[in-house]
Structure formats: C-alpha cells, structure tokens
C-alpha cells in the first residue's frame with residue numbers, strides 16, 4: 001500500500017524563504033563556466049558532466065551516467081565574401097550541422113527577406129528558389145519569436161541554396177545555433193553573420209543584384225555519444241518530480257546564461273530538497289542533459305528509450321534554462337493549463353512572483369517531456385524583455401559577468417518552491433497536473 005501524502009502535515013515552507021542562500025551556488029556556477037562553452041563533442045561537455053556527477057554524489061541518492069547517441073558534427077572552415085559593390089570579407093559562422101558548400105565555395109545572389117517570417121517567405125514565393133536568403137535572428141524569448149530552425153526550414157522548402165541569419169544587435173559579433181539538420185537529411189549551407197555584415201548585404205541587395213561567395217565545411221563525427229548525469233532520490237511513492245537542465249552550450253562565450261545558471265540552480269535545489277524527501281513525499285530526479293543545443297537530441301533520446309512504465313512515473317518536469325540575466329522569471333508551461341495555478345501557488349509559497357506563458361515553446365528539453373504527456377515547464381529569465389542581459393545568449397557576451405547573483409538566488413528559491421509543491425502534492429492532485437492538456441487528451 002502506498003503512503004498517503006497529506007501536504008498540510010508536512011508543510012515546512014519557512015525554509016523556502018532562505019532557500020536561495022545556498023553557500024555553494026556561485027562556486028558551482030563559476031566552476032561550470034570554467035569548463036568553457038561546453039559545446040557537445042568538444043570534450044568540455046563530458047568533463048563538465050563528470051564534474052556534475054561528483055557534485056550529485058555529494059547530495060546522496062542514486063547517481064548514474066547515461067550515454068545516448070546523437071548526430072555529432074564538427075565545424076571546419078567558414079568564410080563569406082561580398083562580390084559586388086566594395087568586395088570584402090564578412091564575418092560568418094556555420095550553424096551546427098550545416099550542409100557544406102563545394103570546396104571552392106557557393107556563389108549566389110542574396111535575397112533579403114527581412115525578419116524571415118512565414119509571410120516574408122510567402123511574399124517572395126518562387127523568388128526564393130536558387131538564392132542565398134538573408135534573414136534576422138530574433139530575441140528568442142518572446143510571444144512572437146520565430147525560431148531560427150523554422151526560418152531555415154522554410155528556406156530549404158522553398159528551394160534556397162544558402163541561408164544567412166544576422167545578429168540584430170550591432171557590435172555583438174556572430175551567434176551560434178543549430179540548423180537542426182539530421183544526419184543524411186538534405187539541407188543547405190547555413191551560417192550566422194554579424195549585424196554589420198547583415199547591413200552590408202542588405203544595402204548591396206537593395207541596390208541591385210548582389211552576389212556572395214559562401215564557404216562552409218563540416219565533418220560528421222560517427223558514433224558520437226552525449227553524456228547525461230542522472231540523480232534519483234526515491235520518496236514514499238513511485239512518482240518523480242524531475243528537475244532538468246542542459247549542460248552543453250556554444251563556444252563563443254562560456255554559456256553562462258545558457259545554461260550554467262540552470263545547472264547551478266538545479267544542483268543547489270537538489271541539495272536543499274534531498275534531506276526533505278521522505279516516505280511522506282514523492283521522489284526527486286535531477287537530469288543534466290547534453291546535445292540540447294543539437295535540436296534537443298540528448299533529452300529526446302533519454303525519454304524515447306525509457307521503459308514506458310518508468311516514464312509514467314515522471315509526473316512533472318521543471319526544466320531550468322537561462323534562469324538568470326534578468327530579475328523577471330517566467331514559466332513556459334507547454335500547454336498544460338493546470339500548471340498556471342500550480343506555478344502561482346508555488347510563487348506564493350516562496351513569497352515571489354513567477355509569470356506563466358501557456359503556448360508550447362519547443363526551445364529546451366521540457367518540450368520532450370511535454371510531448372510524452374508529462375506536465376512540463378521551462379523556467380526562464382527575461383521573457384519578452386529583449387533589452388535584458390539575457391540578450392547575450394548564443395553570443396560571445398554569454399559570460400559570468402552578465403549575471404547578477406541575486407537573480408540566480410531568486411531562481412533557486414522559485415525552483416525549490418515549485419519542486420517542493422510537486423513533491424508534497426497528494427497523488428491525485430499531482431496526476432491532475434496533466435488535465436486539460438492537448439498532449440494528454442489527444443493520446
């Protein structure tokens with residue numbers, strides 16, 4: 001017989017008000033950044049996961065390393081030359097898993113599609129065919145954001161021969177990101193360019209036919225494995241509350257915002273929660289994924305390969321991704337409407353405010369939990385605040401100096417409050433977090 005949890009009996013929410021005070025939080029955060037940007041396949045990701053496994057062992061519970069295959073790839077050369085007007089070299093960087101150009105480059109006419117939204121592609125119609133399209137990157141956390149991969153997919157579908165995506169912020173250099181192209185799939189050469197290169201190309205294209213030469217090479221890495229770190233602390237039921245964060249990143253900066261913040265907060269939350277897990281609470285699982293920046297490949301494989309009976313025990317995913325860099329926290333609740341009151345109640349427990357945003361955003365590992373019918377949210381800082389420090393993500397500016405420790409501590413308090421509320425919900429209420437969601441009603 002399963003123990004019955006009565007939340008009223010074990011509420012000890014007073015500890016939540018000081019849950020942000022973890023003494024190791026900033027040391028952990030700086031230690032993670034010190035590994036470098038932790039690009040999957042660089043070795044920095046595996047070293048950081050090995051470190052995290054040790055940190056997890058200090059927390060107690062069962063710790064294991066899981067390895068999952070993903071489509072590894074290494075960038076080679078990247079060069080872009082303007083061939084019209086005043087010919088010159090422009091800054092560029094291949095998207096992860098970009099298709100390669102011929103060895104002597106790809107010459108094509110540039111078509112400026114502005115933001116590169118669906119309507120921009122529709123307006124251009126057949127004019128896209130055979131062109132190298134130019135679009136703009138958007139601040140990724142907003143209600144109107146269209147993901148880079150959706151823009152890339154439209155370019156491929158409409159017959160473009162190349163894809164250039166410009167940083168919208170001047171003086172910030174190029175960005176990093178994935179094309180999402182699976183191994184063996186058709187694709188086109190695709191690269192980030194800096195704001196200034198975008199301006200130069202737009203001006204040249206506006207003044208008439210403008211050609212560029214794009215050279216991108218990359219190498220497939222066979223048999224690539226992504227290391228994941230999993231901590232499991234059983235409670236009095238089979239149910240698990242899952243806190244997750246991705247360890248991997250990009251190598252322009254040190255992936256401090258995205259996502260040393262999430263990993264450091266998850267570790268500190270585990271330390272705070274572990275001694276409170278008992279026969280009267282549910283169990284806790286902490287997952288550190290890699291290959292997240294590779295179209296969420298690590299968590300996808302972890303969940304897809306899991307025994308369905310085990311997967312059914314995962315009742316709530318709290319995914320921490322870019323949880324500092326701004327003082328405003330938002331939970332992206334993946335079209336699980338019951339998570340809105342849940343998050344609000346947890347915020348009250350922690351005497352703070354956390355916003356919620358219902359539409360599904362497939363921009364981190366919570367998306368894979370959501371698809372499997374597991375109520376999932378992404379806690380993120382700076383939602384719809386493009387002028388916040390969060391706008392350094394994917395750029396060379398993603399370094400520890402852009403993070404305010406107070407924001408990180410707030411995120412820790414919010415995480416502890418949400419996890420604790422989940423850990424102590426009566427079984428029926430925990431199961432009901434999935435109610436009313438399109439992910440569970442259509443199944």
Ligand SMILES: [Zn+2]
Nearest residue numbers: 258259321364
């Ligand atoms: Zn991230």
